[in-house]
Amino acid sequence: MSKILIIEDEAAIRRVLLKILSEENPDYKVSEAEDGLQGVELIKKENFDLILCDIKMPKMDGIEVLNQIKIIKPETPIVMISGHGDLDTAVQSMRIGAFDYISKPPDLNRLLNTVRIALDSNKLVVENKRLKKIVHKKFEMIGNSSSIIKIKAMIEKVAPSEARVLITGANGTGKELVAHWLHEKSHRSKEPLVEVNCAAIPSELIESELFGHKKGSFTGASKDRVGKFETAHNGTLFLDEIGDMSLSAQAKVLRALQENKISRVGSDQTIKVNVRVLAATNKNLKKEITEGKFREDLYHRLAVILVKVPPLNERREDIPLLIQHFAKKISEEQGTTCKEFSKKAITMLQKYDWTGNIRELRNVIERLIILGGEQVSETDVKLFASK
Secondary structure, eight states, X not given: OEEEEEEXXXXXXXXXXXXXXXXXXXXXXXXXXXXXXHHHHHHHHSOOSEEEEESSOSSSOHHHHHHHHHHHSXXXXXXXXXXXXXXXXXXXXXXXXXXXXXXXXXXXXXXXHHHHHHHHHHHHHHHHHHHHHHHHHHTOXXXXXXXXXXXXXXXHHHTTSOOOEEEEOOTTSOHXXXXXXXXXXXXXXXXXXXXXXXXXXXXXXXXXXXXXXXXXXXXXXXXXXOOHHXXXXXXXXXXXXXXXXXXXXXXXXXXXXXXXXXXXXTOOOEEEOOOXXXXXXXXXXXXXXXXXXXXXXHHHHHXXXXXXXXXXXXOGGGHHHHHHHHHHHHXXXXXXXXXXXXXXXXXXXXXXXXXXXXXXXXXXXXXXXHHSXXXXXXHHHHHXXXX
């Protein structure tokens, strides 16, 4: 059902619009307001999928109403209703943010077509917000330990800046989550976050992956390819496990960071890129530098801000929250009722040595949900979570 609000001081026009919309689609739920003030009050109380608003009205004209709506419900599409002398004002309303305008008396086809397009547009906005919430939940940082609170506070301070961040920590601690939250809370959040797992790409292909290549530049290069730096233009590039990157690729990354330019493999042409780089590693890069495996100048370029993600064994107080989170998530994925964990089972899990960190904990929780009883008990933990 689509909720539509008509804000119009002329009762006859309101009746015509109401009749047209009701006959067009019985799923349209249409509300009315006889002036701008009444319309704004209704908008404060209810969520509408579309607003039709007259321009010339007593008490509060359409432009004032439009400005108010853009503050109260900025994403709601507004179609302005203009008289013959109001066309200039109608155009002005489009500049302010109106979706469209229709003239009085309303042409039937024009009105219905505009309404359909506006409602479809609103559905896309709502769906995008829903999907973004799903993404947020996927990369949610769970925990109230002092170390996690410090990381969250650091993200709040650092994310709005353009500073490069180096995220360190053992495998499975959640370095990827930190990178996602830095991007989501940055000014680049509407642009892409492009991830590259440097450890998963063969050394001979990493440069092509990052910078792209020209057709024929090497065996197998059958066509031109855009690299990750170009794909992440105006967004964020996350270089995961950067400690595994070859020295040759490190040199090119350093140049890209210094000059904000890249060259595709096999090409002399430079391409400007505007990318914020986040990097992560499970290695001690200072040790790698001493051993000649990592460039010191690149390290200092990347490590403007350092975020160290602690192992799970150092934040055991977060384990009950993580158990609850994973149990709910896994049950939703499997379409089953969420199982509870007994206090003794939780206490036992808190005492385990989690060498695989959060990733290992999640696997154990999934195993206990599948194999354990209706309430996961201490006995279940002994049987199915043995190390």
